[in-house]
Amino acid sequence: MTTIAAPEAIPYLRSFESLEQNGYGQHPDWLQALRRDAMDAFTALGFPTARRGNEEWKYTDVGPIARASFRIPTQSCHSESIEESLADRVDSLTDPNWHRLVFIDGCFTPHLSSLPNIATVSNLADSLDSHTPLIRQHLARHTPYASHAFTALNTAFLHQGSFLHLPPETSLDRPLHLIYLTTAAETHTLSQPRTLAVIGRGSKATIVETYAGPDDTPYLSNAISELIIKENASLDYYRLQQHGDEGYHVGTTQAVLGDGAHFSSTTLDLGGALVRNNLNALLDAPESSCTLNGLYLAGETQKIDNQVIIDHAKPHTNSRELYKGILGGRARAAFHGSITVRKNAQKVDAKQEDKNLLLSDKAQVNVKPAFWIYADDVKCGHGAASGQIDENSLFYLRSRGIDHEQAHRLLVRGFANEIIETVGCPSVKSLINNLVKTKLTEL
Amino acid sequence: MLEIRNLHASVNDTPILRGINLTIQPGEVHAVMGPNGSGKSTLAFVLAGRPGYEVTSGSALYQGQDLLEMMPEDRARAGLFLSFQHPVEVPGVRLDQFLRAGFNAVSKSRGLEELDPLKFDRLLRRRVKTVNVDPQMTRRSVNEGFSGGEKKRNEVLQMAVLEPALAILDEPDSGLDVDALRSVAQSINDLRTPENALLLVTHYQRILNYVVPDRVHVLVNGRIVKSGGKDLALDIEANGYDGYEEAANPTLAQPASP
Numbered sequence A: 001m002t003t004i005a006a007p008e009a010i011p012y013l014r015s016f017e018s019l020e021q022n023g024y025g026q027h028p029d030w031l032q033a034l035r036r037d038a039m040d041a042f043t044a045l046g047f048p049t050a051r052r053g054n055e056e057w058k059y060t061d062v063g064p065i066a067r068a069s070f071r072i073p074t075q076s077c078h079s080e081s082i083e084e085s086l087a088d089r090v091d092s093l094t095d096p097n098w099h100r101l102v103f104i105d106g107c108f109t110p111h112l113s114s115l116p117n118i119a120t121v122s123n124l125a126d127s128l129d130s131h132t133p134l135i136r137q138h139l140a141r142h143t144p145y146a147s148h149a150f151t152a153l154n155t156a157f158l159h160q161g162s163f164l165h166l167p168p169e170t171s172l173d174r175p176l177h178l179i180y181l182t183t184a185a186e187t188h189t190l191s192q193p194r195t196l197a198v199i200g201r202g203s204k205a206t207i208v209e210t211y212a213g214p215d216d217t218p219y220l221s222n223a224i225s226e227l228i229i230k231e232n233a234s235l236d237y238y239r240l241q242q243h244g245d246e247g248y249h250v251g252t253t254q255a256v257l258g259d260g261a262h263f264s265s266t267t268l269d270l271g272g273a274l275v276r277n278n279l280n281a282l283l284d285a286p287e288s289s290c291t292l293n294g295l296y297l298a299g300e301t302q303k304i305d306n307q308v309i310i311d312h313a314k315p316h317t318n319s320r321e322l323y324k325g326i327l328g329g330r331a332r333a334a335f336h337g338s339i340t341v342r343k344n345a346q347k348v349d350a351k352q353e354d355k356n357l358l359l360s361d362k363a364q365v366n367v368k369p370a371f372w373i374y375a376d377d378v379k380c381g382h383g384a385a386s387g388q389i390d391e392n393s394l395f396y397l398r399s400r401g402i403d404h405e406q407a408h409r410l411l412v413r414g415f416a417n418e419i420i421e422t423v424g425c426p427s428v429k430s431l432i433n434n435l436v437k438t439k440l441t442e443l
Numbered sequence B: 001m002l003e004i005r006n007l008h009a010s011v012n013d014t015p016i017l018r019g020i021n022l023t024i025q026p027g028e029v030h031a032v033m034g035p036n037g038s039g040k041s042t043l044a045f046v047l048a049g050r051p052g053y054e055v056t057s058g059s060a061l062y063q064g065q066d067l068l069e070m071m072p073e074d075r076a077r078a079g080l081f082l083s084f085q086h087p088v089e090v091p092g093v094r095l096d097q098f099l100r101a102g103f104n105a106v107s108k109s110r111g112l113e114e115l116d117p118l119k120f121d122r123l124l125r126r127r128v129k130t131v132n133v134d135p136q137m138t139r140r141s142v143n144e145g146f147s148g149g150e151k152k153r154n155e156v157l158q159m160a161v162l163e164p165a166l167a168i169l170d171e172p173d174s175g176l177d178v179d180a181l182r183s184v185a186q187s188i189n190d191l192r193t194p195e196n197a198l199l200l201v202t203h204y205q206r207i208l209n210y211v212v213p214d215r216v217h218v219l220v221n222g223r224i225v226k227s228g229g230k231d232l233a234l235d236i237e238a239n240g241y242d243g244y245e246e247a248a249n250p251t252l253a254q255p256a257s258p
């Protein structure tokens, strides 16, 4: 097959070929074939552009990413002493009581990690032998790459990553923290975090993903998480994006739900120059449900784009979406919520809401809801709002002696609280609380 | 304590207050009554410093200071309190945190000790008991989902926490059932001292049976058209404002032009 390579894909293709000749050859054939296929897809696609009439990328121009040409890190990981020097940084991102898997520039770092013993939690690359059927069954099966450039790019270089397999009727006793830290020691590095989690029938887990990197240097973090939630299982999923001020982040999370399963997700965006999150939930069996919440706080020239796609494939499925944004400076945000209700998916109940608080006249938000409803007995609702601090509330607080600045702060904080209050797990809540508090002082 | 002279104020360039004169001494209770839209809440807001209310002439001295020059938060710190006719819902801000922020701001400006959450909680629990509100209420967002009566009680709770020198109570009694009215009135009385004063806006004589006014003023069309003792409230209860409206606005008394 000959495809015309998109020019911006060529450096990535070169890296791919050189890796294939060196390290990647040792991996199982099926994985090599998968990567090759994804590389072909990316080579043909190139990066998406707003120009090609692409609705999906209407509000986010990834031109800067396409033009930059990011470097794939070589397979050699950091020395232990460099990793050791990052221990404090890692500690600052997490709660000491959680289980954790730490990846530094894509490399699994065992001695900064602490694993539970009741489930399989490991580096994906290390589990390829022991868990081949399960991994093969799920890896890259739920996030199609044929027409998604960033997914293709991640899959083409698929190597290390987090793998969680929770057998039926087991529960993780505490949150599992997946920390993907970019050091950006060299400029323009590409890190591609990958997560695969299979939550067995009737099991329960809390997964927290943290994406972080340094300020003052451009890098790209292109992440994919595949979350398979079997019947009656439930997953609490948090995604804490804390990239540096010049970091680019594209993250795709795909959840697939079985009978009676529940997926609850909280997406927190604090950092990054340009951020695009794709969150997809496939309600693939009756009585499955999802609650998708998001909070994005952006200032200066940050751009944060959330696309949330919910597919009600089966009847009696239920979804709740609440995203809130606080925007200062010249920040731009986009929220694109798409809800599909398939034919025969009767008794679906779906609600979507996006609310924004604008702290400056130059901040801007675009909201684009989309409903594709092919069943008739369906309850769907959506709302969108954006506005400035409420003057009535401000005066009410001031009339109690609270000065203008503190009143403003309390109200902004109050706006965020609606999302924070939904966090059930106290230790996760306290971590998020602190992150939000710090970020709000910068807006 | 408060001396208002010939106060004129406009909202959106519409004159609402048209020459208010009112003097309140420490320890006094003044009631203001008047028909809907006559400017009672406007007077309260102007005194509390709500943005958007433009004073076009006149003056208001509070404890010797030019009240109208002060920021709303400074008025509160100086001991002025407004109980809102329509208390504002503030989603996401917990009542106890809101109250502590206000309490500490006021304490600080008076040179008193600011309280940490634990100590403040103890004080708040005492106030909650005196004002007789549900203790759970203090952990909810300010006024969010509160019933009409709960909102009014919450205003009184805030007054109890802030211990103002001059409290302006804008219809603290409307929407209350008979028992709640008695209890709110009781709380208001409990907070009275020989030094502090009340300006109580109401439509009903009933609350004045409990919180007995030294003076009653009738506000019509932006002016105080009559002042008197507590019996004036009884007269209004019996006869309404008909006679007063004519007194306030002679043009109303003229026959409509054909």
Ligand SMILES: Nc1ncnc2c1ncn2[C@@H]1O[C@H](COP(=O)(O)OP(=O)(O)OP(=O)(O)O)[C@@H](O)[C@H]1O
Pocket (backbone or CB within 6 Å): B011, B012, B014, B016, B034, B035, B036, B037, B038, B039, B040, B041, B042, B043, B085
């Ligand atoms: N923002 C505004 N723009 C225009 N007119 C206003 C505004 N706010 C108040 N007014 C007008 O000012 C007048 C006085 O209102 P105010 O609320 O002071 O009346 P009130 O005496 O408190 O009445 P009520 O007994 O119904 O509470 C009303 O006619 C009202 O419509």
Ligand SMILES: [Mg+2]
Pocket (backbone or CB within 6 Å): B040, B041, B042, B085, B170
């Ligand atoms: Mg009023």
